[in-house]
Amino acid sequence: MMRYSRRNFLKAAGAGITLTAIEGESLFAAVAPPPPTPITKERATFIINGKPLVAEYEARTTLWEVIAVKLGLTGTTRSCNRASCGACSVLIDGTPFYSCHTLAMEAAGKKIFTIEGLGDEKNLHPLQKVGYLYMAADCGFCTAGWSVTAKALLDKNLNPSADEVKSALAGHICRCAAYSAIVRTVVDTAAVLRGEAEII
């Protein structure tokens, strides 16, 4: 005769076996709630640069993979895949995160901003124009990452000092070490956005 314990019950119930009382014995405790089912995969809408896009993914799929692989927005690069370089940064509801280190399910339904949302060759954002003039990108592999983080900074603070820019962009590695140009780009882009400077 099977001994009823709460644990056994839950296990058995999970296996689809229904248990009933036998000869007046009462079931241990009250009827337990059905066991929860964890998420192993799902399908959701991501609002990327204002556009709703649907993707199917596993629980373990990272946001980077949804954005850059499944949805084909390849602008967001990925380098270390260990949250140690910032190449993959995107904004989620205006806040920078490493997309390689964020489960896709965390960002489902949220507003995501990537480099594609900043500007394209027909309509460059001042950050891109100033960056181009200042050589803020040598190889450019890190550029998408710090660009969105810089955008988040400028959205909050339109007059950042060089130190504030460095603090905000500290989580980005530029292997080509264009840091000095990157900082000047963000500081001077802010000036452009404030109307105090113009791009020649």
Add this chain to the structure above:
Amino acid sequence: MSQTQRPRTPKRKIEAGLHSAIIVNQPMVRNFSTGGGHSPGDTLVEGDEKIVTKKWQGYPPENLNVVGKPQPPLAEVAIPRYTGKAEYATRISFPNMLFAKLLTSPHPRARVRKLDATKAAQMPGVAYILSAQNAPKTYPFPEELFFQGSIVAIVAAETEDLAEDAVEAIDVDYEVLPFASSLSQIMSGNAPDLSQGRGQRRGNTAPSVVQYGDVEKAFQDADIIKEFTYYYAGGVVAPLQPCGSVAKWDGDKVTVWGHGQGIYPPRAIIARGLGIDPKNVRFINKWNGGTFGGVRQASEKFYPWVAYIAKMTGRPVKLTLTKDQELAHMQVKPENIQKFKVGAKKDGRIVVCQREYFVNNGERSGGGGGNGGRSELYLHVVPNWKEIGHDYRTNSMTIGASRSNMQQEFKFGWEQMMDEMAEAVGMDPVQFRLLNVQKPGTKVSLASGGPTMAPVPEIENGFLTYDSFASVEVMEEGMKAIGWDKRNSVPGGNPGRVKRGFGVAMSQHHAGRVGYHEGEVGFERVVKRGGADVYESEIELNADGNIILRFAQPDSGTNHGTGIAMAIAEILGFTNLRHIRLLWGDSDLAPPAPGWNSGLTTQLQGGALCTAADKLRKDLLNRASELLKVDIGRLQIRDAVISSKDDTKKAVTFAALARSNEGRVIRQHASCCHPGAIGRAMNRGIGACFVEVEVDTWTGNWRFIRAAYCHDTGNVINPLLAEADMNGSLVQSSQVATEAIPWDREFPGTRHFSVGYLSYRLPTIMDVPEQTQVFVNSLEPRWYFGTKGFAETAIGAPPGAIANAIYNACGVRIREHPITKEKIMAGLKAKAGRA
């Protein structure tokens, strides 16, 4: 009260410009060591064979409209970097694409006894598993897994995660073999024989000896003799872009998008690996997220397998290595030991220099003194010289170029030695170097110049003479730029807890990298000798009046396409780049060329294009002369219009000339070659690095405050690009001084790289110094506009400069790489203990 009208403050202008760079122009006409002034129209006559070279190749560095001006790179190359559209191989994506992941060996040396992939092959989403069992015979897997990370299998699946699930499920029975991965292991008595049966003991090639003069006698005559030993643990400059590739078949033809420094060489590798005609391989590589020399092993090696899996599955395949796997394959700077014995006179002249060096070559067998043999700088100024080189093959990554080859890892020792000798002699380290360094006029013999010399036609009496070579200027300007007069010559002599220090080091690259273009004696010789690296190029003038430059090279952030375009623009009389277009990085679009490295792209690939542009210029002038009935000597070119100097109404446009030609296009083709080794004549580059650091003597913390990075640039074409490039060079060269490849010191042959750049730390925005670039235009008389390659001239200097500066700041000398805060702390404690 009414508001008064406030005058509008004028808006600040945002435009391209240098941030912190000093350009020093040497005069065009001066006494060079090879004789005579160098006026335009003159020729240079050199060597036993009296080789004649037109000065500046006919394009003197004067009255320049484009060359020398700072300007942003060509928009077609640069803008995509800002918009997320630059096509790195990692951004290439296709529907139905498979993702490949590697299974690599965990052992420092092993063989596969048995590999069972049946369980893995049945796992969800797995499309193909490649291993030694089914790899193509034309490109087999390595039989012996020679270092940790060697390739065992490649799995292709629907997603990266599914591929990695399958990788985990492959059952491998390894036969672990005796190994030696480090110098101490391979040099010990019981090391295994890794020499590949070449008859040498334990993988050690016979020591190479290079010497001149009489070393024994010179030591007897020296006033001061000192011995030093330096150790370098190994370093690497890993680019940000993960190594990898994409392959896609279209019928019989495969296109591979890669990550490296060439187009035709990888195409050839893929063709050979698959056993197909190279015509059926299209290789595309336009943009790279950095390469720095090292990815040949980590990306290129895998192309044939990726293409093979794509063929077998009928689907596009993308391989991306993880960072730790990448490190296992990337070329690295070798671990090495250098033992110096140096003798000098009281007046500071070094009279004898002896160096014995031991190099860990990794998987590649060593070659007679080649690795580690890059002495330069003081060679042949010091009258007696001996170098004994020991190269070892070990169970470790192949060594090679990693943001320069054989520079930082050896100059770490060399330039500390120079400072220590200067101290022994009682001389300022800058003055000591100026006394002993090569200068214009120094003669170097072919026999003892080692791999820095090649038998080129300009050799005279067995010697080549240094010519345009700004060794003195890079030091003098650097002293000014860093404020060397503020240096306290007593190590640790400044008062207080936090002490500042200054350091200097020099570097020289075998480059300079001027080659020979078709028509020159050197070109004929080198090509006839066979095995020459010949860079072909094509230039096209089309009916729109646009100039198209075709060259088969990728751009790794180097922006050499722009530098080349600027030289072409100058030759063709343009005042801007608006009419120049590039067709680059694609074997279907550009003629054959070898890959690039060590600062030669603008010189050799660019040299080919300059020669083609020169041909085009002459061609267009001829046509215009005929059409306008004006003597060629009376014609001028400016911005795509050729007109008579005497009557500007007599004019014809480039576009019109093209339109009137057959096919409505005018083309010219030209070739340029590598001189066969490392540089034509002695147009070397030389550089220096001056640094200022700060040490916290309470904690061992140190800060890199400023650097002046000084380069003999020949004639810098685009100072804006040069400044950006050199900023990165300094930071990377510093990083290989402060970080070592994460080998385990207690478990040799094992690396720890599991947490990305936390395991191998790259400098962040918080860590980099302020920099000033100093460009000394020494004007190389043998090449267009006086240019020479300078990408790697000062590059070997930062490690020694930093070590010297830290010693100057706090009296702690770090002879054992890497330079760490722990070592500074330990050194300070030891000094305090002695005090």
Add this chain to the structure above:
Amino acid sequence: MKKISVYRPTTIEEAQQMLSMHGTDAAVYAGGTDLLIRLKNRLKQAPAYLVDIKKINNLRYIKEDAQGGVQIGALTKLAEIAESDLLAKKYPMLVQAVKMISSPELRNASTLGGDLLQEVWCQYLRGGYACWRNGGYICYGAIGDNSYYHSAMGGRLCYAVYPGDAAPALITLDAKVKLATPSGAKELTIEQLVPGDMMVDGRIQSHVVRFNEILTEVVIPPPKAGFRASFEKLRPRGVWDFAMASASLGLQLRDRTIEDARVVFGGIAGRPWREKSVEDFLKGKTLSTDLAAQAPTNALSNAAPLKYNATKIDMAKGLLMSGLEKLATS
């Protein structure tokens, strides 16, 4: 990364039920910044079941309590702590310490609870070697390359250092934590929370939280007048890296006399290392630069360095001196 199944409970009780169901196969998942590394590196010890507690209400807040102290919900992001005006005013040293943790993007994701309970960063564990924390019975760090991530103050089974910065800072502030357990809420000091190198539920951890317990809150007592604190962290680079050594100091001053002291070192031992010998030395003394120079003399006298990490002790002493000097001259 490894396959995972994710639960999303909306109450603590639900979360505990899920944790109980899977035992040590499950773990609490908040920011995931530590957890995802272990999953990506496919460590044996990494959980297959994640219990995402972010949908549970009332675990994310920074609020002043009636006594003037502050309660911080365990799910509060490090970035929120770093940007909190309230915390900057009451406990500036804590804010300073948190700002030195990892990087801005990571601080946007990491939670205070996750930071306190994070796994060690020993290169052998993270590299998947079968050590005490990963299904094995050996510590590679004790005998291996132990300059950075291993203890210079001895160990028992696991020699990895406690890597966090929030814990040393909070110990200095006498903070406490609340745990939700099946038998009700439990309160612990931070020292009790992270004693280091503990066998819990059959595995080695740095903290005492059991498989079915959840950290819910950190409570900091009200700041006292005359309390001044400093935090110094020495690391290879200016961002991201863990401490080679760190020093949290808290001095309760009456004028220049030190009435009470807290001295906590980070990055040098398997737990935040509270050095009572220095605290006793400082009590009753006058704060001065001379005192700063004397303080390290007898500090960490029972250090037990491994082959490569003796300089951790010297660095820790240097940081102690530096922190006291800063407080003496500000």
